[in-house]
Amino acid sequence: MAEDWTHGGFGIYIHWPFCASKCPYCDFNSHVAAEIDESRWVRAYTREIDRYAAALPARVVNSVFFGGGTPSLMAPETVNAVLERIHMRWPVANDLEVTLEANPGSVEAGRFRGYAQAGVNRLSMGIQALNDPDLRALGRLHSVDDALAAFDIARNNFDRVSFDLIYARQNQTLSDWRSELRRALAMTVDHLSLYQLTIEPGTAFGDRYDAGKLRGLPEDDLSAEMYEATQDICAAAGFEAYEVSNHAKSGSESRHNLIYWRYGDYAGIGPGAHGRITVHGQRYATETRLAPLAWLQAAEAGQGENLRRALSGTEQAEEYLMMGLRLLQGIDLKRYYSLSGDHLDTAKIAYLSEIGMVEHAGDSLHVTPGGRMVLNAVIKEFFAG
Amino acid sequence: MTDLAHIRNFSIVAHIDHGKSTLADRLIQSTGTVKDRDMKEQLLDAMDIERERGITIKANTVRIDYTADNGEAYVLNLIDTPGHVDFAYEVSRSMRAVEGSLLVVDSTQGVEAQTLANVYQAIDADHEIVPVLNKIDLPASDCDRVAEQIEDVIGIDASGAIRVSAKTGEGIHETLEAIVNQLPPPKGDRDAPLKAMLVDSWYDAYLGVIVLVRIIDGVMKKGERVKMMSNGSVHLIDRIGVFRPGMMPVDELGPGEIGFITASIKQVRDTRVGDTITHEKKGAEKALPGFKPSQPVVFCGLFPVDSAEFEDLRDAIEKLALNDASFSYEMETSAALGFGFRCGFLGLLHLEVIRDRIEREYDIDLITTAPSVIYHVYMKDGSHFELHNPADFPDPSTIDHLEEPRIKATILVPDEFLGDVLKLCQDRRGIQLDLTYAGSRAMVVYDLPLNEVVFDFYDRLKSVTKGYASFDYQMTGYRQDNLVKMSILVNEEPVDALSTMVHRDRAETRGRAMVEKLKDLIPRHMFKIPIQAAIGGKVIARETLSAMRKDVTAKCYGGDATRKKKLLEKQKAGKKKMRQFGKVDIPQEAFISALKMDG
Numbered sequence: 007m008a009e010d011w012t013h014g015g016f017g018i019y020i021h022w023p024f025c026a027s028k029c030p031y032c033d034f035n036s037h038v039a040a041e042i043d044e045s046r047w048v049r050a051y052t053r054e055i056d057r058y059a060a061a062l063p064a065r066v067v068n069s070v071f072f073g074g075g076t077p078s079l080m081a082p083e084t085v086n087a088v089l090e091r092i093h094m095r096w097p098v099a100n101d102l103e104v105t106l107e108a109n110p111g112s113v114e115a116g117r118f119r120g121y122a123q124a125g126v127n128r129l130s131m132g133i134q135a136l137n138d139p140d141l142r143a144l145g146r147l148h149s150v151d152d153a154l155a156a157f158d159i160a161r162n163n164f165d166r167v168s169f170d171l172i173y174a175r176q177n178q179t180l181s182d183w184r185s186e187l188r189r190a191l192a193m194t195v196d197h198l199s200l201y202q203l204t205i206e207p208g209t210a211f212g213d214r215y216d217a218g219k220l221r222g223l224p225e226d227d228l229s230a231e232m233y234e235a236t237q238d239i240c241a242a243a244g245f246e247a248y249e250v251s252n253h254a255k256s257g258s259e260s261r262h263n264l265i266y267w268r269y270g271d272y273a274g275i276g277p278g279a280h281g282r283i284t285v286h287g288q289r290y291a292t293e294t295r296l297a298p299l300a301w302l303q304a305a306e307a308g309q310g311e312n313l314r315r316a317l318s319g320t321e322q323a324e325e326y327l328m329m330g331l332r333l334l335q336g337i338d339l340k341r342y343y344s345l346s347g348d349h350l351d352t353a354k355i356a357y358l359s360e361i362g363m364v365e366h367a368g369d370s371l372h373v374t375p376g377g378r379m380v381l382n383a384v385i386k387e388f389f390a391g
Numbered sequence: 392m393t394d395l396a397h398i399r400n401f402s403i404v405a406h407i408d409h410g411k412s413t414l415a416d417r418l419i420q421s422t423g424t425v426k427d428r429d430m431k432e433q434l435l436d437a438m439d440i441e442r443e444r445g446i447t448i449k450a451n452t453v454r455i456d457y458t459a460d461n462g463e464a465y466v467l468n469l470i471d472t473p474g475h476v477d478f479a480y481e482v483s484r485s486m487r488a489v490e491g492s493l494l495v496v497d498s499t500q501g502v503e504a505q506t507l508a509n510v511y512q513a514i515d516a517d518h519e520i521v522p523v524l525n526k527i528d529l530p531a532s533d534c535d536r537v538a539e540q541i542e543d544v545i546g547i548d549a550s551g552a553i554r555v556s557a558k559t560g561e562g563i564h565e566t567l568e569a570i571v572n573q574l575p576p577p578k579g580d581r582d583a584p585l586k587a588m589l590v591d592s593w594y595d596a597y598l599g600v601i602v603l604v605r606i607i608d609g610v611m612k613k614g615e616r617v618k619m620m621s622n623g624s625v626h627l628i629d630r631i632g633v634f635r636p637g638m639m640p641v642d643e644l645g646p647g648e649i650g651f652i653t654a655s656i657k658q659v660r661d662t663r664v665g666d667t668i669t670h671e672k673k674g675a676e677k678a679l680p681g682f683k684p685s686q687p688v689v690f691c692g693l694f695p696v697d698s699a700e701f702e703d704l705r706d707a708i709e710k711l712a713l714n715d716a717s718f719s720y721e722m723e724t725s726a727a728l729g730f731g732f733r734c735g736f737l738g739l740l741h742l743e744v745i746r747d748r749i750e751r752e753y754d755i756d757l758i759t760t761a762p763s764v765i766y767h768v769y770m771k772d773g774s775h776f777e778l779h780n781p782a783d784f785p786d787p788s789t790i791d792h793l794e795e796p797r798i799k800a801t802i803l804v805p806d807e808f809l810g811d812v813l814k815l816c817q818d819r820r821g822i823q824l825d826l827t828y829a830g831s832r833a834m835v836v837y838d839l840p841l842n843e844v845v846f847d848f849y850d851r852l853k854s855v856t857k858g859y860a861s862f863d864y865q866m867t868g869y870r871q872d873n874l875v876k877m878s879i880l881v882n883e884e885p886v887d888a889l890s891t892m893v894h895r896d897r898a899e900t901r902g903r904a905m906v907e908k909l910k911d912l913i914p915r916h917m918f919k920i921p922i923q924a925a926i927g928g929k930v931i932a933r934e935t936l937s938a939m940r941k942d943v944t945a946k947c948y949g950g951d952a953t954r955k956k957k958l959l960e961k962q963k964a965g966k967k968k969m970r971q972f973g974k975v976d977i978p979q980e981a982f983i984s985a986l987k988m989d990g
Contacts, residue, residue, distance in 0.1 A: 280950045
């Protein structure tokens with residue numbers, strides 16, 4: 007029988023931890039550094055690729071994703087060297103997806119052609135807002151004009167271009183957001199990520215929020231209305247939410263992110279990167295050192311991972327549930343059972359169906375539009391003993 | 392053994408925070424009874440909760456050796472008494488074991504309601520009373536005014552009041568001299584048959600029950616067989632001693648002396664406070680007049696939040712009851728809460744102390760159901776019974792009438808807050824009995840229903856008077872009134888733990904307040920939840936808790952799986968502090984908070 011990860015495929019995540027400046031809402035592992043010796047990073051990435059290739063032979067790579075940080079600060083040569091090494095070590099799928107996250111600044115846009123030549127075939131741009139005051143409030147260094155110019159360059163170089171917007175921002179009204187979203191959809195190619203602003207602990211926004219100084223955030227009801235409006239407007243434009251915050255034309259979904267949500271295997275390479283890999287039939291969670299230099303030295307020395315933990319069947323089933331219910335298509339109960347060894351509680355499924363949170367047909371279970379809005383509560387209900 | 396002329400037995404009467412424990416500490420310390428290095432604050436308050444709340448719950452006793460200015464050596468026995476109204480019985484029986492009292496009044500504050508209640512008990516017990524004005528080191532101290540107030544309000548001579556700072560030690564020597572010179576020595580006959588008063592008893596894990604005794608007549612020795620005169624049970628004394636304040640063995644206790652015995656007694660319930668102990672053979676013929684046993688007046692259910700902890704709860708309650716004869720319990724089953732205990736307490740403070748001890752010392756999270764007093768239910772068929780739990784309320788059509796307990800409440804309050812206090816008492820169905828002035832303070836006396844007081848009256852009183860009012864009460868009896876059982880329905884299901892007895896005229900107000908509170912206390916669920924208050928089948932108040940609109944993590948990618956899952960699991964663990972009623976999770980604190988009234 008095929009191993010469980012084959013339901014989701016196999017991807018490689020490369021983390022570039024550096025940014026030109028730190029955004030106040032961002033809780034990702036990003037750092038601002040004056041000087042970066044990219045040749046050392048190439049060496050570290052390629053050694054890690056070699057190591058994973060040895061542990062996970064005979065795989066076909068479905069996707070490579072350069073995330074960050076700001077990967078569009080990498081020299082195209084660095085990206086090229088990483089991709090060459092991957093091609094050297096594994097066979098890749100015919101429809102290999104190679105995504106790079108890019109800031110829509112003028113400097114970055116100058117590198118887009120080089121990335122495309124290196125093999126990147128999908129760009130994910132952090133545009134975040136379509137008005138300058140909000141971009142400044144979000145700590146972004148680019149303007150709307152910069153973003154639109156960079157977007158045009160991206161479209162000329164890549165078939166697939168996605169971009170991110172953040173909404174439920176400070177002092178944003180529902181009608182502000184509706185019109186901004188319509189403008190965004192008018193320029194959308196095939197994919198759009200729309201995130202509600204989330205105040206994370208440990209960020210600059212988190213600190214200001216705790217101090218009572220982050221004003222004008224929408225109340226629960228308004229933020230719920232914004233989410234609903236987002237679903238309606240996107241669906242009407244043919245960009246259905248295939249995941250909680252991701253909208254695409256059919257067939258243009260992010261294959262890389264689908265690996266996460268379909269609970270496939272992914273090698274996490276770079277500081278703070280997490281992975282899920284199946285070795286000899288056992289699935290492991292992997293983690294790496296967070297600090298860029300600490301990771302760099304460890305990876306150069308041949309061991310970028312600092313934690314590899316075997317996941318029990320129950321843990322895997324819970325992760326599959328938590329990730330899979332984010333998708334419109336939901337989860338397969340047979341697969342849940344084969345991971346867990348237990349059926350998902352039928353009384354809970356019945357109860358959540360009765361209150362309109364999930365729908366259930368044969369072995370497929372997915373959340374309703376209402377259930378998706380309270381997905382954390384739905385998952386907690388399944389987790390609760 | 393000390394001869395009677397060189398013994399002085401006394402207690403200290405004071406309001407909370409007037410410095411009673413600090414004064415006791417200084418008396419003990421200055422006589423060298425406890426070495427300085429062993430001294431810790433509030434020596435006599437043994438329990439953490441006593442120290443934390445600054446209150447004394449159980450009577451404590453200490454023997455102090457003092458050589459007076461006249462060159463003679465005296466034995467001073469101090470019995471420290473609880474200051475709170477809930478423990479008034481403990482005060483009264485401790486008073487009966489001594490001949491005099493120090494009346495400690497904070498010279499920056501003046502006489503308070505509890506001072507009054509306790510000093511009247513001392514006067515009832517024929518005590519000689521020595522007024523002590525404490526905290527004279529503070530700038531706000533006004534000894535002349537407070538001495539005058541003592542004379543006006545209490546009616547005792549305060550011209551010779553001793554001025555003390557328990558903090559600095561000033562006046563401590565004068566206090567010790569006054570104890571020797573102003574308080575009378577005990578009376579007693581060494582050759583008469585043994586009569587020892589059982590003052591208090593408590594359980595010790597190593598020694599079994601420890602019995603605090605005051606010898607009236609005769610002599611008690613180790614190895615003797617003694618008899619409890621109330622039930623004739625006989626015990627062999629295996630230890631006899633005094634508290635200094637640690638236990639110190641002695642050969643014998645004679646008339647006027649206060650000390651302890653142990654006699655392989657297993658349970659505090661086997662000892663009756665106020666009982667007379669005599670010798671098995673050639674014992675006394677006639678017992679001392681006994682004390683009224685203390686009776687629980689407030690009842691509530693205690694249930695473990697996690698039903699798997701029921702056995703742990705049983706264990707905790709049994710252990711606490713070993714040491715507290717005034718705390719009663721019986722097993723209770725609730726449809727919604729499962730197994731728990733219906734417990735009786737002397738008052739709300741007593742309830743809170745027991746609840747805190749179970750949660751803290753035994754680490755069990757509790758759901759405390761709405762406290763209730765005892766109602767007398769008279770049925771149409773002529774029978775009657777005591778209702779301890781609103782859940783047991785019978786079909787109203789079978790009831791002839793109901794009676795509820797009433798109290799006489801004494802409140803001392805500065806003038807400027809009088810209006811607020813009168814309004815509070817009126818709101819709680821009070822009937823004014825008296826209103827007098829002593830200086831700039833008013834003393835109001837109200838007849839109030841106990842059920843309006845047990846819950847949050849004292850909190851409200853403190854809040855409307857910024858802490859300047861003091862309060863004391865005594866039970867006066869039962870009176871018929873128009874009382875009904877109010878049920879609370881959450882998501883159409885009655886939650887018996889939230890049922891309360893209310894006066895019919897106040898039911899709508901209470902019901903509205905409760906459902907509004909619950910709407911805030913219960914977290915939003917995936918569905919909307921009606922919350923209703925009802926009398927019989929009739930809904931008198933209703934709120935709707937709307938469904939949660941949105942609770943979804945915006946970003947969840949490969950790097951987030953581990954962290955987000957941990958977060959959800961942590962929140963899931965938080966749910967354990969809630970109990971499920973039907974499909975609704977109600978937080979533990981909701982059961983008590985819902986009853987607190989803001990207005």
